[in-house]
Amino acid sequence: MQQLPLGVRLRERATFDAFVAAAADAEAVARLRRVAQGGGGVLWLWGAVGTGRSHLLQAVCAAAPAAARAGYLPFADLQAAGMPPSAALEGTGSLDLLCLDDLDRALGERSFEVALFGVYRALEERRCGLVVSAAAPPSSLPWALADIGSRFGAGEVFQLHPLDDEGQGEALRRRAAARGLDLPEETLRWLSRRFPRDMTSLGDLLDRLDEASLREQRRITVPFVRSILGDP
Numbered sequence: 001m002q003q004l005p006l007g008v009r010l011r012e013r014a015t016f017d018a019f020v021a022a023a024a025d026a027e028a029v030a031r032l033r034r035v036a037q038g039g040g041g042v043l044w045l046w047g048a049v050g051t052g053r054s055h056l057l058q059a060v061c062a063a064a065p066a067a068a069r070a071g072y073l074p075f076a077d078l079q080a081a082g083m084p085p086s087a088a089l090e091g092t093g094s095l096d097l098l099c100l101d102d103l104d105r106a107l108g109e110r111s112f113e114v115a116l117f118g119v120y121r122a123l124e125e126r127r128c129g130l131v132v133s134a135a136a137p138p139s140s141l142p143w144a145l146a147d148i149g150s151r152f153g154a155g156e157v158f159q160l161h162p163l164d165d166e167g168q169g170e171a172l173r174r175r176a177a178a179r180g181l182d183l184p185e186e187t188l189r190w191l192s193r194r195f196p197r198d199m200t201s202l203g204d205l206l207d208r209l210d211e212a213s214l215r216e217q218r219r220i221t222v223p224f225v226r227s228i229l230g231d232p
Helices: 023-039 053-062 075-080 110-125 146-154 165-178 185-194 199-216 222-229
Strands: 041-046 070-074 097-101 129-134 156-159
Touching (some): 023 041, 023 053, 023 156, 041 110, 110 129, 110 146, 185 199
């Protein structure tokens, strides 16, 4: 994969191997893997916060062939940085693979959607890949340009689902292992019972514990976690 546009960097741990999919999401993940390898197509992923939308879009880019020109645009982050959505799209129609994260954050402005339509058609004509994530399916969003909304709605649309308790535990174990951390079963259960159970929140907690463990050279036991996070 060649360098991403706009200096956006992928998280090193956002890979397919590090992703734990809910049973209902196996088809979506398999399809994303094919797109990443140059299979082309337009895919729309939607789901609640913490279902892995951003992780999967970054995993698609990370899995692209070395010679592929891939781009990842997180519209929530770009919006926070004050970048106009239309400016973020400039030049993306020439990529081999484009992933647009939190696209719903940029919708409602006709000029942006006209530019998006142009990018869509350019990628489709060249049989390249376009993967989009949003909080809702295309049919539920307030499009200013109905044509582009109907195009996405007629394509491949996948809903992502939250993990069950077993899946959440496995996802946390993998994240801990990727950092070289030993996450005891007792600590994992303690975290799951006391904190928000979506993977975004639990992943953020693990990041905090990782930093604290390195700083204090302590194992991630329940007493240590309680000293860092408190006991909600």
